[in-house]
Amino acid sequence: MVIKIPQYVKEILAILNNYGEAYIVGGCVRDSLLNLTPNDWDITTDRTPEEIKEIFKDYKIINKNGEKHGTITIFFKKRQIEITTYREDKNYLDGRHPSEVTFTRTLKNDLARRDFTINAMAYNEKIGLVDLFGGITDLKNKLIKTVGDPYKRFSEDYLRIIRGLRFVSKLGFNMEEYTLKASLDLAPEILKYISGERIREELKGILLGYNAFNTLINYKDIIANFIPELKPCFDFNQNNPYHAHDVYSHICYVVSYTKPNFISRLAALLHDIGKPQAYSEEIKDGRIRGHFYNHADISLSISKIIANRLKLSNEEKSKLYYLVKEHDCLIDANKRLIKRLIIRTPNESKDLLFQLLDLKQADQRDHLNVKPLKIKEIVEIINEIYEDNEVLKISDLKINGNDLIKLGYQGKEIGQNLKKLFTAVLNEEVVNDYDELVNYLRS
Numbered sequence: 313m314v315i316k317i318p319q320y321v322k323e324i325l326a327i328l329n330n331y332g333e334a335y336i337v338g339g340c341v342r343d344s345l346l347n348l349t350p351n352d353w354d355i356t357t358d359r360t361p362e363e364i365k366e367i368f369k370d371y372k373i374i375n376k377n378g379e380k381h382g383t384i385t386i387f388f389k390k391r392q393i394e395i396t397t398y399r400e401d402k403n404y405l406d407g408r409h410p411s412e413v414t415f416t417r418t419l420k421n422d423l424a425r426r427d428f429t430i431n432a433m434a435y436n437e438k439i440g441l442v443d444l445f446g447g448i449t450d451l452k453n454k455l456i457k458t459v460g461d462p463y464k465r466f467s468e469d470y471l472r473i474i475r476g477l478r479f480v481s482k483l484g485f486n487m488e489e490y491t492l493k494a495s496l497d498l499a500p501e502i503l504k505y506i507s508g509e510r511i512r513e514e515l516k517g518i519l520l521g522y523n524a525f526n527t528l529i530n531y532k533d534i535i536a537n538f539i540p541e542l543k544p545c546f547d548f549n550q551n552n553p554y555h556a557h558d559v560y561s562h563i564c565y566v567v568s569y570t571k572p573n574f575i576s577r578l579a580a581l582l583h584d585i586g587k588p589q590a591y592s593e594e595i596k597d598g599r600i601r602g603h604f605y606n607h608a609d610i611s612l613s614i615s616k617i618i619a620n621r622l623k624l625s626n627e628e629k630s631k632l633y634y635l636v637k638e639h640d641c642l643i644d645a646n647k648r649l650i651k652r653l654i655i656r657t658p659n660e661s662k663d664l665l666f667q668l669l670d671l672k673q674a675d676q677r678d679h680l681n682v683k684p685l686k687i688k689e690i691v692e693i694i695n696e697i698y699e700d701n702e703v704l705k706i707s708d709l710k711i712n713g714n715d716l717i718k719l720g721y722q723g724k725e726i727g728q729n730l731k732k733l734f735t736a737v738l739n740e741e742v743v744n745d746y747d748e749l750v751n752y753l754r755s
Contacts, residue, residue, distance in 0.1 A: 321393070334357035481520075579631075587611070634657060651697060
């Protein structure tokens with residue numbers, strides 16, 4: 313079994329193998345065996361950090377932050393690459409980090425500490441593939457399986473449970489039966505031990521994976537442990553002629569139909585999360601019909617709780633809240649309607665507006681008996697509005713507060729009249745021209 317290694321990585325391996333032994337390891341081996349392009353080429357070696365620095369003393373050391381964990385990052389032929397000493401992790405005391413990291417001269421010890429068998433393989437051209445824990449077999453069988461006892465592995469670091477789901481989503485694999493059982497049993501500990509930032513990054517991988525739909529559907533009982541607000545949506549019958557699926561299944565379809573952008577897919581995951589709270593029903597023609605009045609506002613409130621837990625940036629929150637709140641807004645090929653939507657869009661962002669259109673299309677794909685959005689016409693109107701620099705805020709008016717003062721207006725009436733003119737321009741009652749605006753005020 314041969315892996316095609318980039319030339320610069322080969323050269324580093326050759327240098328290290330002159331002093332001891334070295335391999336590429338982890339994700340780059342896994343992805344290469346799957347005919348995927350690795351994001352990074354990580355190297356592991358029996359040389360200590362001090363020895364690595366001495367071996368590469370003629371090269372720039374990029375940062376030394378990882379040195380206490382055995383990682384030296386060098387700048388080699390215009391590229392950064394991490395070289396890590398074989399290591400063993402001592403007892404985990406906080407459900408996330410080892411109490412101590414010690415270096416070892418044995419590759420087996422290093423591979424034995426890794427999370428999943430498919431990530432515990434090493435390779436160099438001299439020895440070939442080193443697979444001590446059945447990683448190749450699990451790749452062939454498309455299984456996510458821990459190295460050793462999954463209860464021990466997950467108790468060491470509960471984040472590994474969510475990482476397992478990320479690989480399920482990214483690779484289209486399934487969790488091995490015993491690994492799944494341990495995940496389900498230990499998942500209630502995730503929020504106790506794992507920071508929101510770390511959960512966010514793994515959730516991003518889950519939502520952006522090509523197998524996101526099956527992951528969300530098949531592993532929902534794990535996901536409910538780090539986004540517990542989703543649980544009321546499970547199997548919640550919508551009793552509505554516009555929906556064929558329960559609330560959570562609908563959510564999963566919408567996620568899969570949305571373009572792979574993290575905030576867009578997170579908005580898809582949360583857009584209907586408030587429906588169980590909003591539910592009401594009536595009897596119509598002898599049948600129960602469910603309604604979800606104000607569900608977007610309730611979903612927005614719940615989204616704020618989740619966004620804070622995940623430590624989203626202020627910019628990410630602004631976009632997420634807009635998408636969730638407006639996902640159910642009325643939109644058509646109507647300039648006046650579209651301009652009002654643009655005004656509600658943070659920073660009048662065209663890109664964010666197109667994200668909303670994408671979310672609404674995705675949402676609509678899992679609806680029944682609805683007229684399709686006139687996307688082409690809507691996009692043409694949006695582009696026209698931006699190209700013509702049409703009025704989207706009061707400051708775009710061809711008249712301002714100083715002008716009104718000169719016309720004799722005072723105090724509160726200045727702001728009131730600017731708002732009046734802004735509304736009139738939006739309603740196409742008057743054109744945005746100074747003289748026309750003055751005449752409108754005086755009429």
